[in-house]
Amino acid sequence: xxxxxxxxRAARVASALAAMAVLAGCxxxxxxxxxxxxxxxxxxxxxxxxxxxxxxxxxxxxxxxAKVYQLNVACTREKTGxxxxxxxxxxxxxxxxxxxxxxxxYFVALVDPAQHVLLERAFTVPIQFLPGEGFRRTYPxxxxxxxxxxxxxxxxxxxVVVGFQLTPDQLAxxxxxxxx
Numbered sequence: 629x630x631x632x633x634x635x636x637r638a639a640r641v642a643s644a645l646a647a648m649a650v651l652a653g654c655x656x657x658x659x660x661x662x663x664x665x666x667x668x669x670x671x672x673x674x675x676x677x678x679x680x681x682x683x684x685x686x687x688x689x690x691x692x693x694a695k696v697y698q699l700n701v702a703c704t705r706e707k708t709g710x711x712x713x714x715x716x717x718x719x720x721x722x723x724x725x726x727x728x729x730x731x732x733x734y735f736v737a738l739v740d741p742a743q744h745v746l747l748e749r750a751f752t753v754p755i756q757f758l759p760g761e762g763f764r765r766t767y768p769x770x771x772x773x774x775x776x777x778x779x780x781x782x783x784x785x786x787x788v789v790v791g792f793q794l795t796p797d798q799l800a801x802x803x804x805x806x807x808x
Contacts, residue, residue: 665703666738666775666786668714670696673802674791677732685797687805691727694720694755696734696790697765703783709776712738714788715768720755722762729756733793738773741785747773750793 679692697719704711714736731752738747751771757764777783794802 664780664783665701665710666712666783666788668699668701668788668790670699671789671791673799673806674735674794676802676805677792677794677798678801679730685801690723692720692722692730692755694718694732694792696792698768699790700768701788703775705780706774709774709778710783712773712775712788714771714773714790716771716790717768718753718755718766720757720764720766722757725757725760725762727757729754731755735791735793736771736773737789738775739787739789741782 676693676695678690680686680689681691684690695718696716698715698717700715702713704713716734716736718732718734720730720732731754733750733752735748735750737745737749740746749771751769753766753769755764755766773788775783775786777786792798
């Protein structure tokens with residue numbers, strides 16, 4: 629793995645840990661005691677992605693912007709633990725009809741109660757704009773993660789974290805946008 633790969637992975641892990649810190653102060657408004665399940669959350673610094681014109685890195689250069697739009701999770705008890713079924717939807721906008729369809733990279737991570745990333749998988753989601761359409765919401769991406777926890781109560785201490793795989797420049801841009 630090269631330097632950029634390590635930097636990008638470190639950014640994703642930091643985002644996952646930040647998400648866990650946010651979750652630590654939250655409680656669900658709909659407790660699911662009959663079928664405990666990990667929380668699902670968008671990584672705070674990686675919940676959006678901006679694609680730029682070649683050579684551009686500023687707001688005026690953005691050609692496509694996308695965000696993690698909706699997250700749902702359900703769990704099924706299995707012999708070895710739980711099957712965590714995540715549904716992820718994305719929302720994207722383009723600046724003009726000249727901008728073509730794109731494919732966006734994202735990750736799904738499983739984080740334990742001690743904020744360690746146990747599993748991280750990379751995926752892509754195609755964004756296909758219809759003619760004349762300025763924005764698009766994707767169909768749910770469905771992903772299953774095996775959680776090898778037998779104790780029903782401890783399953784809720786885990787979290788599924790979803791975010792875009794960002795370059796160091798994209799991560800810096802996201803942070804600068806949030807700071808404004």
